[in-house]
Amino acid sequence: MSETMPQEFWQGIEQFNSGEFYACHDTLEALWIEASEPEKTFYQGILQIAVAIYHLENRNWRGAVILLGEGSNRLRRYPSSYGGIDVDELLSQSVALLKTLQKIGAEKISAGELGENEALSLPRIVLLSDQ
Numbered sequence: 001m002s003e004t005m006p007q008e009f010w011q012g013i014e015q016f017n018s019g020e021f022y023a024c025h026d027t028l029e030a031l032w033i034e035a036s037e038p039e040k041t042f043y044q045g046i047l048q049i050a051v052a053i054y055h056l057e058n059r060n061w062r063g064a065v066i067l068l069g070e071g072s073n074r075l076r077r078y079p080s081s082y083g084g085i086d087v088d089e090l091l092s093q094s095v096a097l098l099k100t101l102q103k104i105g106a107e108k109i110s111a112g113e114l115g116e117n118e119a120l121s122l123p124r125i126v127l128l129s130d131q
Contacts, residue, residue: 005083006031009043013085013125016046021054042083045074046125049094053122061106068098086126093123 008031015024028047035043048071055063072094080088100120101109 005039009083012046012050013127016050017124019122021050021057024050025054038078039083041074042078045071045078046090047071048074049090049123052094056101056109056120056122059110059112061101061109064109065098065101068094068101072098081128084128086128089126090123093121097121097123 008027012024012027012031015021015027025047028043028050032040032043032047048067052064052067052071055061055067072091075087075091075094078087080086097120107113
């Protein structure tokens, strides 16, 4: 499957892993608009997680929580290895971040008051070695 993914997909993954979440959204959204299933929902799941982190960086707890949930739910439909990436690992990291955000709550995120022990671990996309 990984050999059939367009170059823009890999560009979006690189942007995600470099912390360029809004750029990743733009790159994958352009693919998503033109795609058909099953890639369409796959792209959408990843770009929603990217936008969730972008919201988090802007202290928008509600936007982050909603999009982490929606993106994760979309990716659950895919096998653990799909499109040249480790879907299970991305899901695991995204769900862990979602649970942490739910525990911390909107007030602390909005105020930027994370304690030392509450550092957020942002998801990274793990590429499969066969790509």
